[in-house]
Amino acid sequence: MTSQDADVALPAETEVALERATAAHRHQHLFSQRSANIKQSAVRDVFDVSMRPGLVSLAGGNPYLQSLPLEKIAGMAQRLIAEHGMAALQYGGGQGTEELRRAICDVMEHEGITGADPANVVITAGSQSAQDVAAKVFCNPGDVVLCEDPTYVGALNTFEAYEVQVEPVAMDEHGLIPSELQRRIEELQGEGRGIKFLYTIPSFNNPSGITLAAERRQHVVDICRKAGILVLEDNPYGLLRFDGQPLRPLRADNPDDVIYLGSFSKILAPGLRIGWALLPDHLQRSFYLANEAVTLCPPTLNQMLITTYLAEHDWLGQINTYRQLYAERCAAMLAALKEYMPDGASWTEPEGGFFVWVTLPEGVDTYPLLYDAIDAGVVFIPGAAFSPSDKPSNQLRLAFSAVPEEAIREGVRRLAPVLGKAMAG
Numbered sequence: 001m002t003s004q005d006a007d008v009a010l011p012a013e014t015e016v017a018l019e020r021a022t023a024a025h026r027h028q029h030l031f032s033q034r035s036a037n038i039k040q041s042a043v044r045d046v047f048d049v050s051m052r053p054g055l056v057s058l059a060g061g062n063p064y065l066q067s068l069p070l071e072k073i074a075g076m077a078q079r080l081i082a083e084h085g086m087a088a089l090q091y092g093g094g095q096g097t098e099e100l101r102r103a104i105c106d107v108m109e110h111e112g113i114t115g116a117d118p119a120n121v122v123i124t125a126g127s128q129s130a131q132d133v134a135a136k137v138f139c140n141p142g143d144v145v146l147c148e149d150p151t152y153v154g155a156l157n158t159f160e161a162y163e164v165q166v167e168p169v170a171m172d173e174h175g176l177i178p179s180e181l182q183r184r185i186e187e188l189q190g191e192g193r194g195i196k197f198l199y200t201i202p203s204f205n206n207p208s209g210i211t212l213a214a215e216r217r218q219h220v221v222d223i224c225r226k227a228g229i230l231v232l233e234d235n236p237y238g239l240l241r242f243d244g245q246p247l248r249p250l251r252a253d254n255p256d257d258v259i260y261l262g263s264f265s266k267i268l269a270p271g272l273r274i275g276w277a278l279l280p281d282h283l284q285r286s287f288y289l290a291n292e293a294v295t296l297c298p299p300t301l302n303q304m305l306i307t308t309y310l311a312e313h314d315w316l317g318q319i320n321t322y323r324q325l326y327a328e329r330c331a332a333m334l335a336a337l338k339e340y341m342p343d344g345a346s347w348t349e350p351e352g353g354f355f356v357w358v359t360l361p362e363g364v365d366t367y368p369l370l371y372d373a374i375d376a377g378v379v380f381i382p383g384a385a386f387s388p389s390d391k392p393s394n395q396l397r398l399a400f401s402a403v404p405e406e407a408i409r410e411g412v413r414r415l416a417p418v419l420g421k422a423m424a425g
Ligand code: PMP
Pocket: 061, 125, 126, 127, 128, 129, 152, 154, 201, 206, 234, 236, 262, 263, 264, 265, 270, 274, 275
């Protein structure tokens, strides 16, 4: 029955709402089973709130773009379109341009990955889409992916969308615990479960800021190799180590067992949406074809812009500027935590990256505290977002990357009494 049949005509907006509800009902049964696993991420929820004026956001892990040479980059983009517009605005190859793949191999040399073949690089729409392609290529519904506990929320969302069972493995202050990894693999394989890969962020883990110790790195790969599973190494922060040389990625000494993911999001600009995967020879083709099926080709203009930026700008100098800036911001956050946090709270002391991970005593759930924190004028991400289980978490993530030192200090000062009250109560 429509409103035309009714005695009383409904207001126009009610009519529209009714039509939408009817359409939603008609389409309800069309959803794939996997779509039920696709959730709004807690990070996105908080993102919207964190734009409110006056609020200090320690939530979003955004890079600080203000120190980029914007005019120079604008000039490059203008020149590319004026001089090479027909190519820059056209479709390109599905693997990405050879020029950028070659330049990416030079970037990776700075982290210790030497002699990589540009033919084994596949350019993706950020590391995020490389994670998606990896899940698409390797995972059937019900398969297991191992990850650190805690791990990157975007990866959890991606893997879960493929109906994968994500199994967390414990970390300590030196990163993933090899004996725990071994134990979990034995348990799961003993139950006949198919484990496909270990997803790991060995350097400056998001959200914990923890780094896998150099002496554990080979052991972790050896355990996976012996168990017949791949390692998916996600390293967007690797070059952003505050002091000293970047740590040697797992891929550096294990070209056949590790798929390495890199990104320009943290060292240049996330809006360009350019990342990459470096693959073992035998996986390159499957990965490349799956990537092509998703995006046809990575954005041509953005690839050309990054190639030009790497060739014409002191990009390593730019990274050094960021390293110093993030080191100062991290130091400001650690100093503020020391000054303001209630007794009983503890936190990590990262050597690079964007994040500090705060642990409160057992039994305190940080999720509801978010609303009190917003009232107090500060936002963070509750720890539960970074774990595949929906268990309450007594931990929370603070990002120092995008906020000036004074605001970091003010944010921590506002947060401390909110946590203190919950710990006392
Ligand atoms: N991996 C990790 C560990 C991240 O922290 C992020 C972004 N915060 C991503 C991947 C996504 O990066 P991209 O912009 O390259 O897709």
